[in-house]
Amino acid sequence: MSYLDELNPVQRAAVTTTEGPVLVIAGPGSGKTRVLTYRIAHLLESGVAPWEILTLTFTNKSAREMKDRIEKVVGPRAQQVWAGTFHSIFARILRTEASKIGYPSSFSIYDTDDTTSVLRAIIKEMNLDPNAYNASAIRSRISLCKSNLISPKAYRENTEMMTQDRAARRPYVVDIYEKYVARCQRSGAMDFDDLLFQLYRLFRDNPDKVLEKYQKKFRYIHVDEFQDTNFLQYAILRRLVKYEGSPENVFVVGDDAQSIYAFRGATIDNILDFEKDYPNLKTFKLEQNYRSTHHIVSAANEVISFNRRQLNKTIWTDKEDRHKIKLIKCVTDDEEGRRVADLILEQKHRYHLPNSEIAILYRTNSQSRKFEEHLRRLNLPYRVFGGMSFYQRKEVKDFVAYLRLAVNPSDEEALRRAINFPARGISDATVDKLSALADASNSTMWEAMLDPRLDVTDRAKKSMATFRNMVQDWQKRAATESAYRLAADILKKSGLLDLLKGDTSPEGIGRLENVNAVLDAISEFTDSAAAPAGPETVTATDNSLAAYLQTITLLTDADEKNDSNDHITLMSVHSAKGLEFKSIFVTGLEENLFPSYMALEEPNGLDEERRLFYVAITRAKEFLTLSFAQNRYRFGQIRVSEPSRFLDEIGGQHYELLGGIGSARSTGTMQREAPARASVSGNFTNPRQRALQKSAAPVAIPADFKASPLEDIVPGARVLHLKFGEGKILSVEGPKDNKVATIQFKNDDMPERRIVLKFAKLQVL
DNA sequence: TGACTGTGGGTTTTT
DNA sequence: CCCACAGTCA
Numbered sequence A: 001m002s003y004l005d006e007l008n009p010v011q012r013a014a015v016t017t018t019e020g021p022v023l024v025i026a027g028p029g030s031g032k033t034r035v036l037t038y039r040i041a042h043l044l045e046s047g048v049a050p051w052e053i054l055t056l057t058f059t060n061k062s063a064r065e066m067k068d069r070i071e072k073v074v075g076p077r078a079q080q081v082w083a084g085t086f087h088s089i090f091a092r093i094l095r096t097e098a099s100k101i102g103y104p105s106s107f108s109i110y111d112t113d114d115t116t117s118v119l120r121a122i123i124k125e126m127n128l129d130p131n132a133y134n135a136s137a138i139r140s141r142i143s144l145c146k147s148n149l150i151s152p153k154a155y156r157e158n159t160e161m162m163t164q165d166r167a168a169r170r171p172y173v174v175d176i177y178e179k180y181v182a183r184c185q186r187s188g189a190m191d192f193d194d195l196l197f198q199l200y201r202l203f204r205d206n207p208d209k210v211l212e213k214y215q216k217k218f219r220y221i222h223v224d225e226f227q228d229t230n231f232l233q234y235a236i237l238r239r240l241v242k243y244e245g246s247p248e249n250v251f252v253v254g255d256d257a258q259s260i261y262a263f264r265g266a267t268i269d270n271i272l273d274f275e276k277d278y279p280n281l282k283t284f285k286l287e288q289n290y291r292s293t294h295h296i297v298s299a300a301n302e303v304i305s306f307n308r309r310q311l312n313k314t315i316w317t318d319k320e321d322r323h324k325i326k327l328i329k330c331v332t333d334d335e336e337g338r339r340v341a342d343l344i345l346e347q348k349h350r351y352h353l354p355n356s357e358i359a360i361l362y363r364t365n366s367q368s369r370k371f372e373e374h375l376r377r378l379n380l381p382y383r384v385f386g387g388m389s390f391y392q393r394k395e396v397k398d399f400v401a402y403l404r405l406a407v408n409p410s411d412e413e414a415l416r417r418a419i420n421f422p423a424r425g426i427s428d429a430t431v432d433k434l435s436a437l438a439d440a441s442n443s444t445m446w447e448a449m450l451d452p453r454l455d456v457t458d459r460a461k462k463s464m465a466t467f468r469n470m471v472q473d474w475q476k477r478a479a480t481e482s483a484y485r486l487a488a489d490i491l492k493k494s495g496l497l498d499l500l501k502g503d504t505s506p507e508g509i510g511r512l513e514n515v516n517a518v519l520d521a522i523s524e525f526t527d528s529a530a531a532p533a534g535p536e537t538v539t540a541t542d543n544s545l546a547a548y549l550q551t552i553t554l555l556t557d558a559d560e561k562n563d564s565n566d567h568i569t570l571m572s573v574h575s576a577k578g579l580e581f582k583s584i585f586v587t588g589l590e591e592n593l594f595p596s597y598m599a600l601e602e603p604n605g606l607d608e609e610r611r612l613f614y615v616a617i618t619r620a621k622e623f624l625t626l627s628f629a630q631n632r633y634r635f636g637q638i639r640v641s642e643p644s645r646f647l648d649e650i651g652g653q654h655y656e657l658l659g660g661i662g663s664a665r666s667t668g669t670m671q672r673e674a675p676a677r678a679s680v681s682g683n684f685t686n687p688r689q690r691a692l693q694k695s696a697a698p699v700a701i702p703a704d705f706k707a708s709p710l711e712d713i714v715p716g717a718r719v720l721h722l723k724f725g726e727g728k729i730l731s732v733e734g735p736k737d738n739k740v741a742t743i744q745f746k747n748d749d750m751p752e753r754r755i756v757l758k759f760a761k762l763q764v765l
Numbered sequence B: 001t002g003a004c005t006g007t008g009g010g011t012t013t014t015t
Numbered sequence C: 001c002c003c004a005c006a007g008t009c010a
Helices: A002-006 A009-018 A031-045 A060-074 A076-080 A086-101 A113-124 A135-147 A151-157 A157-166 A173-186 A192-203 A206-217 A231-241 A271-276 A294-304 A335-349 A365-377 A392-409 A412-419 A428-441 A456-478 A483-493 A496-501 A508-526 A544-555 A597-601 A607-617 A674-679 A687-696
Strands: A023-025 A053-057 A082-085 A108-110 A189-191 A220-223 A250-254 A282-287 A325-332 A360-362 A381-385 A568-572 A581-586 A619-635 A637-640 A656-657 A716-719 A727-732 A740-745 A754-756 A762-764
Touching: A002 A009, A002 A076, A009 A031, A023 A031, A023 A086, A031 A053, A031 A060, A031 A076, A031 A250, A031 A740, A053 A060, A053 A086, A060 A076, A060 A082, A076 A108, A082 A568, A086 A544, A086 A727, A108 A412, A113 A135, A113 A173, A113 A189, A113 A412, A113 A428, A135 A173, A151 A157, A151 A173, A157 A335, A157 A607, A173 A189, A173 A206, A189 A192, A189 A544, A189 A674, A192 A206, A192 A220, A192 A231, A206 A716, A231 A271, A250 A428, A250 A581, A250 A716, A250 A727, A294 A607, A294 A619, A325 A381, A335 A360, A335 A365, A335 A581, A335 A619, A360 A365, A365 A381, A365 A568, A392 A412, A392 A456, A392 A483, A392 A496, A392 A508, A412 A428, A412 A607, A456 A483, A483 A508, A483 A544, A496 A508, A508 A544, A581 A687, A597 A754, A607 A619
Parallel strands: A023 A250, A023 A282, A053 A082, A053 A220, A108 A189, A220 A250, A325 A619, A325 A656, A360 A568, A360 A581, A381 A568, A581 A619
Antiparallel strands: A619 A637, A716 A727, A716 A762, A727 A740, A740 A754
């Protein structure tokens, strides 16, 4: 079989070990995807049916790419393999089994916005202070609970969490959580975490032996990016694989060094537990990097060696070097944008790089703007990923809300959105009453509209009756009529179409186009959705309107098609995981930005940031450029930053400091020299030592250091700063919650520093 | 009911 | 700086 010849010995061994549990530790660029796809092809070639193979990925895009690559080896049956994200595959299973856990199979999926909005409503109804109870903060706390299998009941019994909440002065989080769960249930809705959580419940409670059905069905299970799975995902996987007499054909691929989703509950423990849980485990390490040149691989190895806790492996390459890593030092973020854009232009000409081989990466999405400006200036085509996905746009969500309602009238978020947009005489007050009544009688807002106890004007009642009739009509037709025709009619009858047509501004025309694009997408989906075949019933309704609505919620903007245009890619480092480009720009390499100041406060946060940096630089095949700015607009004002410590962790021999106005004009006030020069001048023999020195406090801090309240920070005061030591306040300005002090520090080569008091810890002496 | 204004608050990463 | 929301006015 020829495809096996395209593999190196370790890769081949992994591919052909088809029986029993297998762990593949795969360094960046080591052919991980190739191994995964060829293994599946290999299984298919040896007679395994495509629907017996399950492959779980983290993005739709990588699932799709994988299927396409398998297809190249074995032909169209590859498309029948069960390959998709955890969320989409689980949604599909839940669709089939929903009735067993008290959900309609046309359940709605709440995206992050829907969830936040439900929480906001609950907080309001409970009369809690919306500042203390920040809806999106609570959303992430609930999300983390679900990922760790903590139900509201378990939450209440968990003294640690309850104590935390009391300390944070929001003791009612657990009540919000409880209400939220109840509300989702009665709305027939699942949030992202529910897609995992409810599937876990289904398998745990195992009604009608449903678990056995899937254990038998999925004879070969694969997990990509295993390092990014969370506790809940691991628990589900375990239930599918571990049972009496199981062949335990589970094949997981991951790299602990690329674990970047700990904030979302991912844990490297899963890799360690995996070895314990599966004693027959065979482990393979893919250590040869086929992607990047030697400078890049060495730099990556050096960086990652600063992390303590990691699996032992050595990534190497035999690619020869042509270019050193370039470092761009800028005075401002604007200069960074300009010089990156200029360098891209130069690289394109000199090396004939197509735009599609170039990517600018950054830590936070908000950094994209400066690059956009300067790319536009040079007429370079680009595309920004990570923004709002098509399906999150207002006009699309409005339309989709109506569709959701037609399929699942219990969906309260959809109801709230649709009921009075376009306006039809049902006021906010009425909606509040509906919600309260639904809550009190444990029914839904949809049913509450008919409740005789509802105390609203006759006019409002009439409007609601009309609305209900309209939706009911759609509901009936949803069972029989084609989804496209129904949707087109909904667009008209809802009044949305007229509203959009009335707006002839360019944006308005765009909105109309977007809504029409939804219609096209529906017809494409329902006509052609190639349901994975199989002798079972699991996929029967897969091209329904409900399935479409569930699918789109799980799409990100990276999944959207029209990728044919040749453009430069702008994205966060997180979204770049799994991708590769000839030329990579990693930007904003400054302390408190990359690594992020948020991460620096978390235990192990720095390690995760470092893995993120590792992921960033290993995306590059040939050209790697790093940049930082000494001054950057953040929080509405210019802030001074120092270069990222990560720059110090790469040996000077791999670097080249790029000249430019910025460095020539350099104020010379940087605390540290640029790494290239530092290493060359031999100031620091060993970057590791240097980093360790740096992480230690540079000034003696008394053990009883205690941050003083903001009111005490006034001009003239002498203060102690954790990092810069003793100093004098020259002035304080800015709004009360975002005060900035200008401080002159004693032992500092900067004449003065602007310190954002919100972040700094200062003690008045 | 909708459009406008001011204010206040938040900005890590995503399925 | 930018966004979302609340409150105000027509």
